[in-house]
Amino acid sequence: xxxxxxxxxxxxxxxxxxxxxxxxxxxEGPPPKxxxxxxxxxxxxxxxxxxFWRSPxxxxxxxxxxxxxxxxxxxxxxxxxxxxxxxYNPDLTPVNDKTPDKGLLGFYLFPWPTDPHWLYRLxxxxxxxxxxxxxxxxxxxxxxxxxxxFTWPPVRSVAHALERVSLLLLVGGALFVFATGVLNVQxxxxxxxxxxxxxxxxxxxxxxxxxxxxxxxxxxxxRTLRAGPADAPxxxxxxxxxxxxxxxxxxxxPNPAPxxxxxxxxxGLVGLGSLTLFAVTVGQSIGGPxxxxxxxxxxxxxxxxxxxxxxxxTTASRAGVGAGETGEDxxxxxxxxxxxxxxxxxxxxxxxxxxxxxxxxCVEGWSTRDQEWSGVRLSDLADLVGAAAPVWVLVESVxxxxxxxxxxxxxxxxxxxxxxxxxxxxxxDLSLDHGYPARVIVPAAPGVHNTKWVGRLTFExx
Numbered sequence: 397x398x399x400x401x402x403x404x405x406x407x408x409x410x411x412x413x414x415x416x417x418x419x420x421x422x423x424e425g426p427p428p429k430x431x432x433x434x435x436x437x438x439x440x441x442x443x444x445x446x447x448f449w450r451s452p453x454x455x456x457x458x459x460x461x462x463x464x465x466x467x468x469x470x471x472x473x474x475x476x477x478x479x480x481x482x483x484y485n486p487d488l489t490p491v492n493d494k495t496p497d498k499g500l501l502g503f504y505l506f507p508w509p510t511d512p513h514w515l516y517r518l519x520x521x522x523x524x525x526x527x528x529x530x531x532x533x534x535x536x537x538x539x540x541x542x543x544x545x546f547t548w549p550p551v552r553s554v555a556h557a558l559e560r561v562s563l564l565l566l567v568g569g570a571l572f573v574f575a576t577g578v579l580n581v582q583x584x585x586x587x588x589x590x591x592x593x594x595x596x597x598x599x600x601x602x603x604x605x606x607x608x609x610x611x612x613x614x615x616x617x618x619r620t621l622r623a624g625p626a627d628a629p630x631x632x633x634x635x636x637x638x639x640x641x642x643x644x645x646x647x648x649x650p651n652p653a654p655x656x657x658x659x660x661x662x663x664g665l666v667g668l669g670s671l672t673l674f675a676v677t678v679g680q681s682i683g684g685p686x687x688x689x690x691x692x693x694x695x696x697x698x699x700x701x702x703x704x705x706x707x708x709x710t711t712a713s714r715a716g717v718g719a720g721e722t723g724e725d726x727x728x729x730x731x732x733x734x735x736x737x738x739x740x741x742x743x744x745x746x747x748x749x750x751x752x753x754x755x756x757x758c759v760e761g762w763s764t765r766d767q768e769w770s771g772v773r774l775s776d777l778a779d780l781v782g783a784a785a786p787v788w789v790l791v792e793s794v795x796x797x798x799x800x801x802x803x804x805x806x807x808x809x810x811x812x813x814x815x816x817x818x819x820x821x822x823x824x825d826l827s828l829d830h831g832y833p834a835r836v837i838v839p840a841a842p843g844v845h846n847t848k849w850v851g852r853l854t855f856e857x858x
Contacts, residue, residue, distance in 0.1 A: 436549070437548065438548035438549070442546075443542075443543075443545075443546040444546045444547070444548040446543070446649065446650050446651075447649070447650060447651045448543075448546075449542065449543040449649050450649050450651060450652055450653035451649065451652070451653065452649065452652035452653065452654075452655045453655065453657060453658065453659045453661075453662050454540055454543070454647060454648060454649065455647060455648050455659075456616070456620045456647060456648075457620055457621075457623075457624070457625045457659065458540050458659050458662060458663070459537065459540040459541055459647070460616075460617040460620040460621050461621070461663060462533055462536050462537040462540055462663075462666070463537060463613070463617050464617060464621060465530075465533050466530065466533055466534065466537055467610070467614075467617075469526055469529075469530045469533065470530065470606070472522065472526055473523055473526050473527050473530065474599070474603065476519045476520065476522050476523035476526075477523055477599060478504065479519045480516075480519060480520050480523060480759065480842070481505075481596065482504070482505050482506055482508055483508045483516055483519075483520075483840075483841070483842050484508075484842060484845070485505075485507065485508055485804060485805075485806055485845075486498070486502065486505065487502065487505050488788060488804045488805075488806050489788075489790060489804035491790070491802045491803060491804055492803060492804050492845075494590055494592035494593060494596075494799075495592060495593050495596045495597070498596070501596075501600055507806045507807075507808055508806070508809075508840065508841070509808070509840060510808060510809055510812040510814070510815070510838065510839040510840050510841075511839070511840070512840065513753075513754055513755070513766075513814065513839035513840055514755060514757075514766075514840070515840040516757045516840045516841060516842055517681070517755050517757035517763040517840075520757055520758070520759060520761060520763075520842070521678075521680075521681030521682075521757070521761055521762075521763055522681075523761070524577070524581055524677070524681070524760065524761025525674065525677050525678050525681055525761060527574065527577055527578075528578065528581070528673050528674075528677050528692065529670045529673050529674045529677070530574075530670070531574060531578070531670075531673065532666050532669035532670050532673070533666055533670060534570060534574060536662070536666045538567065541647065543647060543649070544647060545563075545567075559608075559612070562604075562605050562608035562609060563605070563609070564605070565601055565602070565604055565605030565608075566602065566605030566606055566608075566609050567605075568601075568605075569598055569599075569601040569602025569603075569604075569605050569606075570602050570605075572594075572598045572601075572602070573595060573598045573599050573602050576591060576594055576595045576598060577595060579591075580595070580759070580760060581692065581693075581760045581761055582692070583760065590799075625659055625660075673692075675689065676689060676690065676691040676692050677690065677692050677693075677761070678690075679693075680692070680693035680761055680762035680763070681761055681762060681763050683763065683764055683765045684765060687707070690762070693760070693761075693762050700827050700829055700830060701827075702824060703821060703822035703823055703824035704821060704822070704824065704826070704827040704829070704830050706756075706764045706765075706767060707756075707762060707764055708829045708830060709758050709760070709762075709843065710798070710848075711829045712828040712829050712849075715795045715797070715798060715848075715849070716795065716796060716797055717794060717795050717828070717848075717849050721794040721795075721849065721851075722794065722828065722832055722833055722849060726740075726741065726794070726833050726851075727739065727740060727851075728740075728741075728744060728817075728834060728850065728851065728852070728853070729851065729852045729853070730777050730780060730781050730852075730853045730855075731781060731852070731853070731854045731855065732778055732781040732782070732783030732787060732789075732853075732854065732855030732856070733778075733781050733782035733783040733784065733855070734782070735781040735782050736781065737780055737781050741819065741833045741834065744771070744772055744817070744819060744834065745819060747772045747776065747780075748772070748773075748776065749770050749771065749772065749819075750770065750771070750772070750773050750813065750816060751768060751769065751770045752768075752769050752770075752813075752814035752815075752816055752837065752839070753766040753767070753768050753769075754766060754767065754769060754814060754837055754838075754839050755767065756837075756843050756846060757842065757843055758842070758843035758844070759842060759843070759844065763843075767821050767822055768821065768822050768823070769816055769818040769820070769821050769837045770816070770818065770819065770820045770821075771816040771817050771818035771819040771820065771834070771837075772816065772817045772819070773813060773815065773816055773817075774789060774805070774809075774810045774815045774816065774817060774836070774838075774853070775810060775811055775813070775815070777817060777853060777855075778810060778855045781855065783855035783856075783857075784857075785807070785810075785811060786807035786808075786810075786811065786857075786858040787807060787810055787855040787856060787857055787858055788804060788805060788806050788807050788809075788810060788855070788856055788858050789804070789805050789810050789853055789854065789855050789856070790802060790803075790804050790852075790853070790854040790856065791803050791804070791805065791836050791845075791847045791850055791852075791853055792847075792850070792851055792852040792853075792854070793847050793848060793849045793850055793851060794849045794850075794851040795848070795849050799844075800844040800845075800847070801847075802847070803836075803844065803845040803847050805836070805838060805841070805845065806858070807858035809838050809839075809841065810855070812838070812839060814838075814839045815836075815837070815838045815839065816836070816837050816838075817834050817835070817836060817850060817853070818831070818834065818835050818836070818837045819833070819834055830848065831847075831848030831849055831850070832849075833849075834849075834850045835847060835848040835849065835850055836850060
């Protein structure tokens with residue numbers, strides 16, 4: 397049967413003649429009956445017509461498998477993302493808080509621990525790597541349910557309208573969060589506003605849509621996966637070829653095209669895409685020889701020389717830091733307990749020196765292996781000015797521009813004996829790109845809180 401034969405104005409439809417014909421109403425457009433038919437049945441062609449979508453591998457089982465993978469993966473990505481936000485200690489000081497209007501959305505925040513020392517390296521590496529790996533799965537899931545986005549009429553009832561709104565939040569939020577996340581990894585800030593604000597609020601919009609979606613779809617997904625990938629039932633009276641009992645209206649095409657891939661082939665192709673992205677991403681988090689395979693890490697693959705031969709995200713030239721800020725006139729100002737001390741680098745080197753083997757891990761997902769740092773403990777500098785523990789510290793850089801020219805570290809981080817104002821790394825002086833003349837290094841802290849080119853430390857009562 398001609399696909400358009402049941403549409404108003406088509407052959408045998410009994411509708412009025414086309415525009416310009418008798419009874420067309422002239423320039424006023426189609427008569428009211430045709431408008432009502434159009435609103436009821438939709439356009440005669442395009443994505444709202446069931447026959448437009450012809451892939452025979454679409455169906456509840458394919459969608460359920462992709463949905464199950466996303467459910468597991470997105471749970472991990474969400475948890476690690478929330479942990480990453482907590483690691484910034486946004487409740488400690490306004491300089492840490494890039495989302496000052498978060499309100500109740502910050503209900504779960506807690507002081508970020510310093511043990512294990514590789515914690516942020518693990519959680520953020522997992523967040524970024526898994527997020528990138530899930531991109532093909534997300535796109536395939538959207539492809540598998542694309543016909544449902546165009547079902548006609550768009551809204552059938554109040555309940556259906558609410559479901560459509562939740563779907564808009566889910567799909568729009570997912571695309572937005574994944575897009576901003578990938579752009580951040582590539583250090584391409586083409587979107588308006590701060591990445592932190594956009595990604596944070598976009599994530600909560602996505603989670604709201606996901607919660608509604610899971611409440612209605614998880615039972616269906618579980619039943620479908622238990623039933624297995626059964627073939628479509630044999631057509632019967634009043635049942636068009638390709639129909640499948642239990643399929644949502646519009647998910648399975650009534651006019652399937654010849655198959656070019658099986659359902660397993662589609663899933664295999666998606667898996668191959670995810671595996672490829674994993675192979676060119678994970679090296680930035682593992683480090684060592686695998687760092688050369690991290691083709692998606694734009695600056696995480698850059699290194700220094702000799703003992704300073706490990707990745708750096710922001711170079712001194714990019715930060716606008718040079719000899720004028722870090723030369724012989726450089727001084728460290730330490731304040732706290734009502735006192736102030738001003739120290740040269742030589743005076744810092746004369747204080748008791750301590751060592752700590754710690755990595756650097758950045759929000760973009762790249763990290764280093766443990767480096768051997770040496771310098772003065774932050775707790776010793778607090779004692780130097782009589783700041784009685786517990787205290788937190790505001791660290792300020794001589795860098796004048798940028799998002800993280802200062803950062804707050806909570807009392808637990810200050811008290812940890814591995815938290816240093818580092819002066820040397822791997823037995824050599826820090827290079828300028830790695831923070832010479834002095835930088836902070838703290839176990840399990842995000843890279844941006846390991847402030848480079850430190851000029852002032854201010855200890856405050858916790």
